[in-house]
Amino acid sequence: MTKKTPDAGRPAFYTPAEAAWILGVDRNEVHRAIRVGTLRAERRRSRLVVAAAELRRVLDGGAR
Template sequence: MQKKLPDAGGPAFYSPADAAWLLGVDLNSIHRAIRVGELRAVRRRSRVVIPAAELRRALGSGAP
């Protein structure tokens, strides 16, 4: 029996530009939210990316 994973096939991380588009805000708002700690971001191979779980949390709460 195969179990369906809720996040199967989706990206694990999003770029700040993708996150801005998904949240419907300006890219500067994403950078500001990361800087002040409202949105968690991590470094992956010298790039700043936003974990998909963090983006789901932001989408659910209406932030940033």
Template structure:
């Protein structure tokens, strides 16, 4: 008999290319949005990645 543990959901991060594809824009626009502060990026293992929550915020209309 084994117990089923609740799914431990790890925060999802997307590469800049994946974020551009999800948002339907060119990757240059993603770089610019990060540079001007419209889109938040984080460093993970020396790479810039976009948190899934940030993509949801942008897709949901932008500013909170």
């Protein structure tokens, strides 16, 4: 049996702590990047989250 969607099991959003772990930086750096606008985040169910696509953008070369 094969999956039709390759990313079916992964979350689409990460908390700032999870984003910091993925990026290999301190949580304070992620919060600072969100505050100054380098890293985009949004509110989902009253929680601040970073989209997986945004992390991919940062990991692939940073801000555009």
